[in-house]
Amino acid sequence: MKITALAGGVGGAKLAHGLAQILPPEDLTVIVNTGDDFEHLGLYICPDLDTVCYTLAGLANPETGWGRANETWNTISNVETLGGPSWFRLGDQDIATHLERTRRLKEGQSLSQITKDFCKAWGIQHTILPMSDAPVRTMVDTDEGELAFQEYFVHRRCEPKVKGFRFDGVKEAEPAIGVKEALKSADAIVICPSNPWVSVDPILQVVKEIKKPVVAVSPIIGGKTVKGPAVKMYSELGIDPSALAVANHYRTILTGFVLDNQDLNIQTEIDNLAIETLVTNTLMNHLADRARLAHDVLHFIGSL
Numbered sequence: 356m357k358i359t360a361l362a363g364g365v366g367g368a369k370l371a372h373g374l375a376q377i378l379p380p381e382d383l384t385v386i387v388n389t390g391d392d393f394e395h396l397g398l399y400i401c402p403d404l405d406t407v408c409y410t411l412a413g414l415a416n417p418e419t420g421w422g423r424a425n426e427t428w429n430t431i432s433n434v435e436t437l438g439g440p441s442w443f444r445l446g447d448q449d450i451a452t453h454l455e456r457t458r459r460l461k462e463g464q465s466l467s468q469i470t471k472d473f474c475k476a477w478g479i480q481h482t483i484l485p486m487s488d489a490p491v492r493t494m495v496d497t498d499e500g501e502l503a504f505q506e507y508f509v510h511r512r513c514e515p516k517v518k519g520f521r522f523d524g525v526k527e528a529e530p531a532i533g534v535k536e537a538l539k540s541a542d543a544i545v546i547c548p549s550n551p552w553v554s555v556d557p558i559l560q561v562v563k564e565i566k567k568p569v570v571a572v573s574p575i576i577g578g579k580t581v582k583g584p585a586v587k588m589y590s591e592l593g594i595d596p597s598a599l600a601v602a603n604h605y606r607t608i609l610t611g612f613v614l615d616n617q618d619l620n621i622q623t624e625i626d627n628l629a630i631e632t633l634v635t636n637t638l639m640n641h642l643a644d645r646a647r648l649a650h651d652v653l654h655f656i657g658s659l
């Protein structure tokens with residue numbers, strides 16, 4: 356079964372990793388959000404691409420899910436000593452990724468070519484693609500004005516009240532090379548458990564229409580997220596945060612929806628949306644959980 360997965364940060368990367376443990380390289384492509392990208396300390400940083408790549412390469416920090424395992428922080432602490440910004444924690448190994456990506460981009464290489472070369476260097480056999488080679492910037496409209504995504508998410512720790520989102524550049528951004536083919540050749544599309552507002556919507560706005568069965572895994576379990584501000588965002592936008600809200604978020608494109616055992620009581624409401632549902636354990640606390648959930652999702656897709 357050929358799958359194209361749409362993923363953002365940590366939660367999405369975990370399911371993508373589970374799928375990569377089951378599907379051979381020719382049967383899985385991961386399309387990653389680049390709306391979180393930004394320039395910082397003169398470096399071009401792609402947090403979601405790096406989170407997905409590090410996770411599939413087995414290099415990711417197991418505690419945070421982002422950045423590298425066994426990291427050291429000498430460079431950023433010396434930047435701080437010199438009076439530079441240290442709010443965005445760049446580890447020493449991680450900085451090599453940003454230095455080399457920035458160097459190649461300045462030479463005119465595309466983000467998708469760089470990602471392909473980095474995946475090879477990290478021993479990743481599956482295809483990981485940025486959603487676009489053109490810049491797209493997620494801007495968060497808040498009660499304190501509009502903030503760039505990392506400013507909102509990391510620097511301000513998601514405190515400002517969210518009023519809406521804007522994906523700067525998304526209208527002009529063409530899907531990266533290989534994205535359209537990956538969507539066309541897939542038997543099904545899996546929307547990984549990433550933030551619908553700021554991780555998945557940017558991808559959906561770049562790829563526009565999807566003419567394949569689509570299955571999403573809810574990032575909200577029992578009204579909470581495992582990680583990240585999706586619940587807070589739904590609440591501040593006046594939407595009751597639940598797996599049902601996520602199913603509604605994607606309802607125009609969804610064929611199937613995977614929700615956690617804790618949300619069994621919501622299943623009928625989602626069935627009423629004419630969306631097939633699978634109720635299973637969607638928590639991925641350990642490495643083995645990733646392949647288990649991926650297996651459940653693939654089996655569910657096979658039954659649609």
Ligand code: FO1
Pocket residue numbers: 363364365391401402403405406421422442443444445449505508509
């Ligand atoms: N997230 C944080 O909450 N604090 C950080 O200091 C931080 C640093 C960081 C460095 C590199 C990287 O690839 C990701 C990093 N993240 C950090 C996560 C980042 O904010 C991403 O946007 C998340 O992965 C959510 O998509």
